[in-house]
Amino acid sequence: MSQATEPLLRVRDLEIAFKVRGGEVLANRGVSLDVAAGETLGLVGESGSGKSVLCRAILRLLPSPPARTKRGRVLFDGTDLVTLPEARLREIRGTDIAMVFQNPMTSLSPVWPIGDQVTEGLRIHRGMNRIEARERGIALLQSIGIPEAARRYDDHPWQWSGGMLQRAVIAMAMACSPRLLLADEPTTALDVTIQEQILALLTDLQARSGMAMVLVSHDIGVVAETCDRIAVMYAGMLVETGPAAEVFGRPRHPYTLGLMRSSPRMDEHAERLQPIPGQPPDLAKLAAGCPFVDRCAFAREDCRHAPVALREVAQGHASACLFPEAVR
Amino acid sequence: MTTTTLAPSALRAEVARWSPSLWIGIGLLAFIVLAGLFAPWLTPYDPLRQDYGAALRAPDAAHWFGTDSLGRDLFTRSLYAIRTDLVIGFWTTYVPMLIGVLLGAYAGLKGGWFDAVLMRVIDTALAFPFLVLIIVILAILGPGTQNIYIAVFLVGWTMYARLARAEMLVESGKDYILAARTLGFPTARILLRHALPNVINSSIVFSMSDFVLNILLVSGLSFLGLGVPAPTPEWGAMVAEGKDFMQQAWWISTLPGLMIVLTGVALALLGDGLTHRLGDRHVTGH
């Protein structure tokens, strides 16, 4: 963590709305978050909590309509991506910020050779010709562990396994040496044994290149192993952020605690796992007060009415719980 | 599917779910059908009476669509032709649909040699351009309205059979059928109860565009001189009669042809609306 310099990415008060029949739903409700150069931020939460929306909103990949950025800024290296002209934004996509998606099977077009897709960014952004790009692409595929990369460069996606395809997708993201990698559930669609390899590959690449990474996962165990800092999302809001050791050592939000107690990897000494009771709230019908109140074991009357916001509970550790001290 | 009970409130709820295209389609079609039914009261002329003194008159207040080379009033003939074309279109659509759905559903249910033979027959029939096959059959049987019926009945069921068979196969692969099978329930009965509504639905949706195609077919055959014999009023035959007078009497071909377009649009809109109403699951091909 580098406190002295300006963070690489600063998201400020971001609010993303989706138009639905008869109104709109807020999928991100005032999210603020920093990612420093070279650090790994783990973004966790149940599906539907707004993690993927946040990642896509950073790169402005959400289809509009229905999505709309109502408020907020996304500052990358001081530039606001929310208001940046499309053409300038395209220069940042794939070069400074790259993204890895959940499903490697559908991340590549079925009708083009894999190698061409991996190196497309080099040709578009770096002006390489086909021969240079091919050379670089083969080296890239080798560096992420594809055997016989030269021979397999012209393969089509259906010829590769899911794990290999995700390596190719990662290679594609790494092609232009990005400074920030957004990895949206990069291991969820893969077999457990492959998951570990892909995570190891990502950490290794990060250590070698010095890029920053946002690792999105619904699995708190995945982020616990790999991340410097943690951000927990619930119902479109950040409910707890802080250094990984702090957050997992002493969680200050009941939702984080719930996630830890329901994860087999986190709760080694517990005899049994405790699932979080209830369902995530319907984002279209959120009332005032804490969105977690109906599922919370520590809820008090105030929780239903008082507005919630992230507040610092310790150095660099913030929680949106009204009674962070009560959580244990 | 919704229930078929027609309690007033249920009917009102059903009507409330109709899309604009369904409304316009139904309205337009009703208008055309009524015009055909009440043709004798809507026009003072006889569709068959020739009047050489009034031949090739351009459209005016007395003859809205003008007159043809035999002095017959084209508006009158166009109205009476509604009866000819809609009736032939109806039977050439729904008799094959009935045959096709029954055969296809049975084949999908039973499988075995019946299914195999039926599929070969369907593949063969669909290997021919539809119009060519109809023309060949008419060449064997001779032209005329009755033989059009026979020809279309012989060939038209194949698309429906293919649709119904596919639906039946999808349904019989579903988990609840497998569950019923493992429990030893009679599958045929379950399948008929669950699959038939689906089978019929996709066929009904397809039948709307098939209806249009059949009206185009009948008028096309008449245009080629293989269909409804003169002097029966029929749109395609009227268009053909005007072909040689295009330069001096443009209205003979164009205005009766508009009636085909109007009817086709009504049916197509109705089909569009039905597709949405019955669930957008079925994309129909031709």
Next chain:
Amino acid sequence: MWVFRFVGLRLVQAVPVLLGISLVAFLAIHLVPGDPVRIMLQGRASDAAVAEIYARLGMDRPLLVQYARFVGRAVTGDLGTSIIQRAPVATIVGERLVPSSFLLVYATLLSVLIAVPLAVWAAARRNRLADHLIRLGGTVSFAMPSFWIGLILILGFGLTLKWFPIAGFGRGFGGHLHHLFLPALTIALFLAPLLIQSLRAAMLDAMTAEHVEVARAKGLSESRILFKYVLRAASIPVVTILAVNIGWLVSGSVIVESVFSVAGLGMLLVHAVSTRDYPVIQGLTLVFAVMVIGTNLLADLAYALIDKRVRAE
């Protein structure tokens, strides 16, 4: 080479259908109520002449022998003899094959030229005014009979504006293009709506595919995404749609050839039916069906070229 294996496999699969087709064509003459030869000669022949023709056509043999001979000859390109035109059917049909094929290819290209921009436009502006208008136009032109469109085009561009000839095939490639423009446009006007509808749907599908989002995250421009990712993926269903509708296209061309007096297979068929020229009808039945099957084979091949997964199967 995968191409030979692929084509060979498809041909073997087509054998039952080819047999069915040959049976239909064969029976076309035998199912005629009454005596087909006398009908062909329109009662102007003596018994001896009729018997002579029976012998010449081989129609005095047992049915099964006749069928075997029919298939055997058809395979070698011998489609029998037209008594009325006093010429081999293969020759008569062969002369008409060029104008018809020219018309079909021309019409297909025109409809693609009309459909692709409109479908791209409709898909890009989905559920807005342009999209609705394009779809409404499709519904209307789907309901328009081709013979009527043809006559309207003759009236407008032929007789009134005198831009295009209204009949015939013309001389030379340029002449063909000029003469067949209106007939090809007529066919394109009823084929294009179908293409637009399926291409629009396929493009909407392709636009929401995840790999398109990935491509966008790579920083590709929208036009590159549209042409490299979306159109290519969407072109597969279009090839299929074109192939599936080849029968419909041929049906349309039969009528359109009659409207524009193009001396093609369709006009030949209508003429043969009115003169009761059964051997020609038989030959045409075979040729039309083989055209449909051949086109489907070509479409499968094109499909395999675009999407290499198919080859592996």
